[in-house]
Amino acid sequence: MIKVEVDMNKCQHYGQCVFEAPTVFKLNAEDKLEYVAEVDDSERDNVEAAVDICPMQAIRIAQ
Amino acid sequence: MSAPVVIVGGSLAGLRSAEGLRRAGYAGPIKVIGNEPYLPYNRPPLSKELLSGTGDIDEIYFPIKESVADVEWVLGKAATSLDIQEQKVTDLSGTSHPYRALVIATGLRPKPLPVDANGISGIHVLRTFDDAVALRKQLLPGVKVLILGAGFIGCEVAATAVKAGCQVKVVARTHEPMQEALGKTLGREVKRRHELMGVEFVKGASVFGLIGDGHVERVILDSGVIYDADLVVVAIGSLPNTEWLEGSGIDISNGVLVDGGLRAVSSNGTLVENVFAVGDVARYVNPLFDQVPRRVEHWNLPTETGKRAGLILGKYLNGESIAEMLAEPFAPLPSFWSDQYDMHILAFGMTYLADRSELVAGEISGECVFEYFRNDKLVGVCGIGMRPTIQSYRTKFLLP
């Protein structure tokens, strides 16, 4: 399992992460980001892509 | 020991190239030569959060992944020339850096004031952390700010400055702010919102000259009108940092021309061995739209180009076949965003290619989504708010 952390003070809810890892991140009905905090290792590549492409650099993979 | 992969330009595209090399399994030495004294940091906050606050560079550094922890960073040194026969880069201090392969990631710099400043101070541009610090110190209540250029950076600076209590004028050649990217209709709406906040737009004009005793006091426009100004921000676009490549034989007619594998192309149209270019400085064809090579200055592309160049080069250096990767078309979807007041603008595609735009959701005075067409083909989508709707368009841009 890998732990995903999003700094909600930084996140601007653009949803770029949603496209990279749709099973982990989503924008809810209020346009706000929601995410799964613990995901399977098979998602690592996608979450890493989301980390890289987040404009606010708000996502972290906790070791 | 064999020569390292040398990456020139220590910003986002350079970092992603190094990561891509490691991801491809290349374990040899990597050296990054960067002009700025800093490790790679994120630029978009420079015209937003960081311009209004007191934030330090620590807040915007990109994380350095473990895979690239052993990269050698040569910082505060500009590359001044390239010899593709000898495979070496020379820096300002005269040191030469032999390379096994080279990645050009030198990005852009702001276009300077179009007229001679005659030594008058108070003229700012915004590209680096140091630029942002120099500018934000001056954005005090009551200060008269004249911004030249109504593109994204000009408009973001306007929003930040007016929130700081400055008196802000934006002078631009175009009719509406961000007109090229947003089109006239959405541009006009963005202008309306800026005006509500107190920003004044002066259209169809540029600067003719400056008046001031040491420091700028007044700006003369080419229309003859004169405005008081305590400081001028020049935000009229950017120029590729390619002077150091002059005489190398690489096509630098407008940025560095590369093929779909991000490999540099020479002026006579042949590929330059072992040389790649990535990020804002690279000019390439995006088959999602057409066959015209372009430089695209959006934040997601340094990552897309850097990753791909790093992967291709890393595999190649490992002696693996890259034919399959090269056969895959490189068709990244450009994406840009902008924050001004409570207005969140988000776009995908190349809206600036469009000949018309159409409101397809929401209301222009509130949250809205526009589609952009060229010859009736969708080339972009852009809106204010409504991010899930805009995001849902990503799958509509397909290869022909």
Ligand SMILES: Cc1cc2nc3c(=O)[nH]c(=O)nc-3n(C[C@H](O)[C@H](O)[C@H](O)COP(=O)(O)OP(=O)(O)OC[C@H]3O[C@@H](n4cnc5c(N)ncnc54)[C@H](O)[C@@H]3O)c2cc1C
């Ligand atoms: C103020 C600002 C706000 C922005 N906001 C947004 C936004 O909201 N949304 C968006 O999509 N995009 C935005 N962008 C654009 C985005 O930041 C760029 O696309 C991105 O930074 C490009 O990365 P790069 O690595 O290609 O080039 P750069 O970041 O320009 O890096 C190039 C590096 O190379 C160095 N260099 C240059 N010449 C030499 C040399 N001869 N030798 C050694 N080093 C050299 C430079 O000093 C620099 O450090 C913004 C840009 C700025 C400046």
Ligand code: SF4
């Ligand atoms: S990409 Fe970053 S800023 Fe955007 S929604 Fe995801 S975490 Fe938030």
